[in-house]
Amino acid sequence: MSKKSFRQAINEALRQEMLRDPRVVLIGEDIAGGQGGTSGVVDAWGGVLGVTKGLYTEFGPDRVFDTPISEASYIGAAVGAAATGLRPVAELMFVDFVGCCLDQIMNQAAKFRYMFGGKARTPLVIRAMYGAGFNAAAQHSQALYPLFTHIPGLKVVIPSSPYEAKGLLIEAIRDDDPVIFLENKVMYDDEEEVPDEPYAIPFGEANLTREGDDVTIVAFGRMVNFANEAADRLEKDGISCTVVDPRTTSPLDSATILECVEDTGRLVIVDESSPRCNMATDVAALVAEDAFDALKAPIRRVGPPHTPVPFATVLEKLYLPDAARIESAVRSVMAYKKTKQEA
Amino acid sequence: MTDLITPITMPKFGLAMTEGKIAGWNIPSGTHVDAGQEIADIETTKITNGYESPASGTLRRQIATEGETLPVGALLGVLAEPAVSDADIDAFIARFQADFSSGGAATTQTDQAEPTLVSLGELTLRVQDAGQGTGTPIVFIHGFGGDLSNWMLNQNTLSTGRRTVAFDLPGHGGSSKNVGDGKPATFAATAAALLDKLDISRAHVVAHSLGGAIALELAKTFPQKVASLSLIAPAGLGQGINMDFIEGFISADRRKTLEPVLDYLVHDKTLISRKMIEDIIRFKRLDGAVKGLQTIAQSCFPNGRQADDLRPVLASFAGPAQVIWGADDEILSPDDAKGLPETIKVLILPAAGHMPQLEKAADVNAALTKFID
Numbered sequence: 028m029s030k031k032s033f034r035q036a037i038n039e040a041l042r043q044e045m046l047r048d049p050r051v052v053l054i055g056e057d058i059a060g061g062q063g064g065t066s067g068v069v070d071a072w073g074g075v076l077g078v079t080k081g082l083y084t085e086f087g088p089d090r091v092f093d094t095p096i097s098e099a100s101y102i103g104a105a106v107g108a109a110a111t112g113l114r115p116v117a118e119l120m121f122v123d124f125v126g127c128c129l130d131q132i133m134n135q136a137a138k139f140r141y142m143f144g145g146k147a148r149t150p151l152v153i154r155a156m157y158g159a160g161f162n163a164a165a166q167h168s169q170a171l172y173p174l175f176t177h178i179p180g181l182k183v184v185i186p187s188s189p190y191e192a193k194g195l196l197i198e199a200i201r202d203d204d205p206v207i208f209l210e211n212k213v214m215y216d217d218e219e220e221v222p223d224e225p226y227a228i229p230f231g232e233a234n235l236t237r238e239g240d241d242v243t244i245v246a247f248g249r250m251v252n253f254a255n256e257a258a259d260r261l262e263k264d265g266i267s268c269t270v271v272d273p274r275t276t277s278p279l280d281s282a283t284i285l286e287c288v289e290d291t292g293r294l295v296i297v298d299e300s301s302p303r304c305n306m307a308t309d310v311a312a313l314v315a316e317d318a319f320d321a322l323k324a325p326i327r328r329v330g331p332p333h334t335p336v337p338f339a340t341v342l343e344k345l346y347l348p349d350a351a352r353i354e355s356a357v358r359s360v361m362a363y364k365k366t367k368q369e370a
Numbered sequence: 371m372t373d374l375i376t377p378i379t380m381p382k383f384g385l386a387m388t389e390g391k392i393a394g395w396n397i398p399s400g401t402h403v404d405a406g407q408e409i410a411d412i413e414t415t416k417i418t419n420g421y422e423s424p425a426s427g428t429l430r431r432q433i434a435t436e437g438e439t440l441p442v443g444a445l446l447g448v449l450a451e452p453a454v455s456d457a458d459i460d461a462f463i464a465r466f467q468a469d470f471s472s473g474g475a476a477t478t479q480t481d482q483a484e485p486t487l488v489s490l491g492e493l494t495l496r497v498q499d500a501g502q503g504t505g506t507p508i509v510f511i512h513g514f515g516g517d518l519s520n521w522m523l524n525q526n527t528l529s530t531g532r533r534t535v536a537f538d539l540p541g542h543g544g545s546s547k548n549v550g551d552g553k554p555a556t557f558a559a560t561a562a563a564l565l566d567k568l569d570i571s572r573a574h575v576v577a578h579s580l581g582g583a584i585a586l587e588l589a590k591t592f593p594q595k596v597a598s599l600s601l602i603a604p605a606g607l608g609q610g611i612n613m614d615f616i617e618g619f620i621s622a623d624r625r626k627t628l629e630p631v632l633d634y635l636v637h638d639k640t641l642i643s644r645k646m647i648e649d650i651i652r653f654k655r656l657d658g659a660v661k662g663l664q665t666i667a668q669s670c671f672p673n674g675r676q677a678d679d680l681r682p683v684l685a686s687f688a689g690p691a692q693v694i695w696g697a698d699d700e701i702l703s704p705d706d707a708k709g710l711p712e713t714i715k716v717l718i719l720p721a722a723g724h725m726p727q728l729e730k731a732a733d734v735n736a737a738l739t740k741f742i743d
Contacts, residue, residue: 226655
């Protein structure tokens with residue numbers, strides 16, 4: 028056990044699964060980098076932010092495919108490889124590029140098991156970076172997990188820490204269905220204790236990172252860290268929060284979310300994806316339908332405005348939810364209870 | 371006058387502890403305390419434990435307030451004789467706080483070595499090696515589902531003047547997950563090989579639960595290696611075993627299902643912390659961990675009974691032996707300590723469950739120190 032970054036945790040998961048199972052292969056743009064150039068360095072990049080560095084050198088060109096810039100072709104190739112027995116991990120680089128290969132994901136990979144009467148398996152993982160806060164502008168900063176969550180037949184994973192990333196990626200690789208694995212690009216240098224040994228965290232089981240009595244905060248990916256920060260500050264003022272990290276948006280652990288809301292009676296949802304038809308609306312609908320009687324205050328959503336992600340640093344900061352906004356949302360649902368009781 | 375003033379500082383219970391909370395002071399300011407008297411309860415992310423006064427004297431100041439969380443090594447209070455003036459105490463506190471804030475905390479965190487990995491043929495074992503001196507070494511053997519952190523409140527205390535070794539059994543903690551046939555005799559052979567590897571020819575063996583059965587197998591096969599036996603709630607002395615615990619520990623994979631299972635371990639259920647539950651869940655997620663536990667359970671507790679009767683081994687053991695048990699053990703019954711030869715000391719601790727070395731650490735440490743010295 029030692030401290031590892033989010034980047035190292037993902038690299039280690041890939042490496043250990045490649046060692047364990049020869050069917051696991053990597054495919055993507057620049058995941059080795061430098062191939063075909065004149066530098067002689069075959070593993071120059073290791074992915075655009077260095078996540079796969081070292082794997083080309085260790086496993087060679089039969090296991091790590093550095094592809095031309097054509098998402099349609101290499102994602103299609105990965106889907107086909109999965110359908111015919113390999114267990115590919117494709118890297119889409121920025122999730123914003125999914126527009127170039129959505130048919131391969133939405134109409135092919137996601138449908139095979141269903142349309143072939145359960146006889147086809149598609150053990151495919153597509154890794155991609157998501158999220159604002161990196162000054163990468165509107166075409167490289169989106170949080171498109173609601174798009175994938177919307178499509179039956181896909182599993183969608185959003186790890187919130189290095190420990191979570193390693194265990195969830197190993198689970199994703201061992202899963203027999205197509206899995207979209209989304210990495211927040213701002214988190215690659217986050218560090219925490221991560222076991223050296225392989226381990227898998229099951230899908231559809233939410234993790235409670237804080238447990239409290241007053242308010243349930245459901246948060247996704249990087250927002251879990253902000254929610255924890257807000258919960259710790261609020262704790263000092265006597266407001267105790269449960270923080271729910273669903274880990275996967277599909278499948279979604281609705282049972283745990285509902286139980287937590289039953290216990291606290293108040294719900295704040297933190298979602299950095301665009302606010303229309305996102306995970307916050309989905310969770311709000313779930314709770315409104317199945318835990319309405321438990322609610323002591325209206326459900327509050329914390330998210331960005333419905334605009335493209337701005338490039339300007341000050342605007343991007345304004346765009347993203349942070350701990351202060353979560354804290355103020357929690358205080359507002361707590362205050363709501365007071366006015367009702369006094370009335 | 372400063373040599374007459376004793377600082378009371380935040381203790382370090384086990385490797386992972388970096389800070390602790392004052393759950394409560396047991397005595398008010400101005401009271402006389404004896405060395406070893408429990409003066410406060412310290413809560414960590416893992417466990418709440420009584421804090422024994424390092425010296426005798428009058429508790430002149432309580433610096434830390436109840437509910438306050440402070441780093442390891444931080445000043446909690448000050449002990450001194452009544453003759454020491456308030457001015458001297460104020461000066462002492464000011465100097466301590468100045469030193470502490472300029473890096474004192476960092477040094478106290480490194481005074482305990484990290485566990486190391488020791489290769490033993492195909493196995494890798496995680497080993498916590500502590501202490502040095504001329505005393506006969508002590509080896510600690512944990513039980514089913516445990517790891518070396520089960521000795522977090524004992525190992526340091528017993529490391530004065532001697533080497534002590536705690537390790538994770540195969541299938542547990544940070545050791546290889548290959549448990550072989552999962553039988554106590556196999557683990558005993560591994561423990562013997564570890565002692566050889568560490569150049570320890572003979573050791574006092576302190577063992578808990580299933581570790582007790584392993585210690586007895588060790589005494590049976592390698593009697594020359596065992597200087598004495600201290601068995602805490604040991605397996606091997608009876609047939610009964612709480613299979614709800616064993617089966618629940620293997621099958622539960624979520625906090626909600628695991629917590630009631632872990633409640634069986636202790637008399638005071640509030641000791642089972644979030645962190646303890648999370649650590650066990652994380653251990654069980656490791657590749658091979660659950661399979662290893664299943665193999666051990668099938669070998670040691672087939673059909674819901676203990677497979678190995680090791681009472682004859684204990685009865686015929688030539689060296690000193692003692693048995694320590696929590697009166698409220700819900701996993702292995704303290705009745706199993708009845709009917710042993712009179713030469714074997716039996717200590718039944720009231721208000722303690724299956725893990726008295728954590729729950730009644732001071733009592734267990736006192737019994738071990740007295741017995742081993």
